[in-house]
Amino acid sequence: MSKAKLGNRLKVARAEKNLSQEELARLVGVTRQTISSVETGQYCPSALLAFLLAQKLEKPITDLFFIEGDEP
Amino acid sequence: MSKAKLGNRLKVARAEKNLSQEELARLVGVTRQTISSVETGQYCPSALLAFLLAQKLEKPITDLFFIEGDEP
DNA sequence: GCATATTGTCAAGTATACTTTTCAAATTGA
């Protein structure tokens, strides 16, 4: 796979909606640890999870995620 | 994970740009089989790959991918 | 008709997303 990475602004967006990781996890159907791992950049979510997060946080997906270090 | 699925319009978007699966694969840094598998719905790409595809196909990511069968 | 390009698919392997369980630390509030 491309060496680019995917950054995110999940933590802020979640805070704006006053949701705990636990609550957001339930909304999108994953575990709390998955939310935590994505927020702290441990791994890149699936496209499906990214879309679900955008939907539940009521933000455009491009506001939540962005490509970092592309090109090469 | 949520039981929702992610549909896509990749094949059309790629055709519009006159790219072969092979060429698109090179552009985003994956193999041809990966492109084929995503197009035929065998699996959901990572969010990173979805963003890269949108970038190289010059389409909004929400034009290329969409949630199917949400709610439950 | 022949050669080449394009695509679907399959099998086996590797990498990574996601789960489950668990512990510690920081935060909040009564």
Add this chain to the structure above:
DNA sequence: TCAATTTGAAAAGTATACTTGACAATATGC
């Protein structure tokens, strides 16, 4: 200050994304 909530993180397991190599089928151009 004590209890409850929230978060980070780690280890081990399962599921799925992605690779590599290969073969067949169709389409395209000469």
